Amino acid sequence: MSALVSTIQAGFDVEKVRGDFPVLKQKVHGKPLVYLDNAATSQKPLAVIEAIRKFYEVDCANIHRGVHELSQRSTAAYEQTRVKVKQFLNARTKNELIFVRGTTEGINLVASSWGRKCVKSGDEIVVSGMEHHSNIVPWQILCEEKGAKLRVIPIDDRGELLMEEYEKLLGPRTRMVAVAHVSNALGTVNPVREIVEMAHKAGALALIDGAQAAPHMKVDVQALDADFYAFSGHKLFGPTGVGVLYGKSKLLNAMPPYQGGGDMIRTVTFEKTTYNDLPYKFEAGTPNIAGGIGLGAAVDYVNRIGLDKIGAYEHELLAYGTEALSQIGGLRLIGTARQKAAVLSFVMEGIHPHDIGTVLDRMGIAVRTGHHCAQPVMDRFGVPATTRASLAFYNTTAEIDALAAGLTKVKEMFA
Numbered sequence: 073m074s075a076l077v078s079t080i081q082a083g084f085d086v087e088k089v090r091g092d093f094p095v096l097k098q099k100v101h102g103k104p105l106v107y108l109d110n111a112a113t114s115q116k117p118l119a120v121i122e123a124i125r126k127f128y129e130v131d132c133a134n135i136h137r138g139v140h141e142l143s144q145r146s147t148a149a150y151e152q153t154r155v156k157v158k159q160f161l162n163a164r165t166k167n168e169l170i171f172v173r174g175t176t177e178g179i180n181l182v183a184s185s186w187g188r189k190c191v192k193s194g195d196e197i198v199v200s201g202m203e204h205h206s207n208i209v210p211w212q213i214l215c216e217e218k219g220a221k222l223r224v225i226p227i228d229d230r231g232e233l234l235m236e237e238y239e240k241l242l243g244p245r246t247r248m249v250a251v252a253h254v255s256n257a258l259g260t261v262n263p264v265r266e267i268v269e270m271a272h273k274a275g276a277l278a279l280i281d282g283a284q285a286a287p288h289m290k291v292d293v294q295a296l297d298a299d300f301y302a303f304s305g306h307k308l309f310g311p312t313g314v315g316v317l318y319g320k321s322k323l324l325n326a327m328p329p330y331q332g333g334g335d336m337i338r339t340v341t342f343e344k345t346t347y348n349d350l351p352y353k354f355e356a357g358t359p360n361i362a363g364g365i366g367l368g369a370a371v372d373y374v375n376r377i378g379l380d381k382i383g384a385y386e387h388e389l390l391a392y393g394t395e396a397l398s399q400i401g402g403l404r405l406i407g408t409a410r411q412k413a414a415v416l417s418f419v420m421e422g423i424h425p426h427d428i429g430t431v432l433d434r435m436g437i438a439v440r441t442g443h444h445c446a447q448p449v450m451d452r453f454g455v456p457a458t459t460r461a462s463l464a465f466y467n468t469t470a471e472i473d474a475l476a477a478g479l480t481k482v483k484e485m486f487a
């Protein structure tokens with residue numbers, strides 16, 4: 073608690089920040105909302121809501137095509153987001169950033185486009201045992217099509233990757249290593265720099281699923297040397313339906329288009345189509361323009377607060393929550409990695425997670441229950457589901473206290 077106070081004194085005022093999020097002001101079932109489902113999607117600050125509203129109220133037009141004023145304005149605002157994301161991820165150029173629907177589409181784009189061209193029978197793709205289904209299934213589809221093999225880095229009881237097993241999996245057949253930066257089900261922060269380096273040494277590429285990392289920590293794709301990095305706008309306090317795939321330009325340039333249609337072409341005849349330059353080669357059809365503009369506002373918002381401050385505050389909140397939940401008898405945390413971010417996943421003896429979630433909801437507390445789109449993680453820990461409280465920088469110690477009190481009540485009810 074005292075550490076939290078010190079963070080607040082160091083310039084992070086959680087109450088002030090909460091004022092930026094209208095949704096947090098409501099009551100649910102007569103109780104103040106305690107929103108602890110941030111890993112599923114995070115809430116949106118007014119700055120994002122207003123950027124979207126301004127687009128529809130003032131600037132609404134299709135982009136890249138019109139010479140008229142509204143189209144110029146909307147194109148400029150949309151493309152400005154690309155520049156902001158370039159700085160946010162420290163990409164070399166803005167052309168290495170492809171707008172997609174979210175992390176899932178980013179990974180599917182690579183599996184489909186790069187995979188179609190570069191993977192053949194007998195090749196191997198390495199994923200980890202803690203991946204979200206979005207970073208498993210696209211590779212499985214590719215492996216099935218090509219006769220390639222999916223190999224899996226195992227995890228230990230804490231929820232950390234077994235790096236020596238990873239090393240053993242790497243070999244001349246490895247084409248791609250695709251791993252989460254942060255696990256959505258366990259909160260584990262993976263040593264992605266090392267993972268990428270080992271993949272490269274084996275002659276493979278590395279894709280990092282940054283869905284749960286981008287909202288919580290500074291990401292530098294050049295320092296990571298990741299070949300591809302994907303994240304979702306809606307987990308970064310931005311709108312749904314928009315996200316970004318970063319890829320090294322030499323790789324993206326060599327890849328075939330993902331989808332065909334408007335914007336991704338240079339010339340079309342019935343005999344032959346030539347494709348546009350990066351990033352447009354991968355952006356077929358009218359995109360989520362309002363979403364892209366909203367994402368730019370979200371990046372600005374997060375930058376204004378500062379990811380260092382966000383990370384430090386959340387770290388203390390996580391420590392506070394870990395301690396609070398550890399006091400509850402019969403509660404077992406799933407995921408106790410030494411490097412963790414923002415996730416408290418747990419089971420309670422004799423009580424189904426759906427019952428826990430339902431009772432907490434009546435108290436105004438929103439948590440996620442289920443397999444969190446990571447069924448192999450549940451299998452690894454021998455549980456069908458967990459309850460997951462996932463944190464954002466607008467959560468407070470009082471909300472953690474409310475969660476702990478709610479869980480104590482749940483325990484009494486089901487005793």
Ligand code: PLP
Pocket residue numbers: 111112173174175176177204206207252254255256281283284304445
């Ligand atoms: N990867 C991870 C680690 C996630 O947590 C999620 C969503 O929860 C995804 C991928 C998929 O993200 P989206 O549904 O935004 O595409």
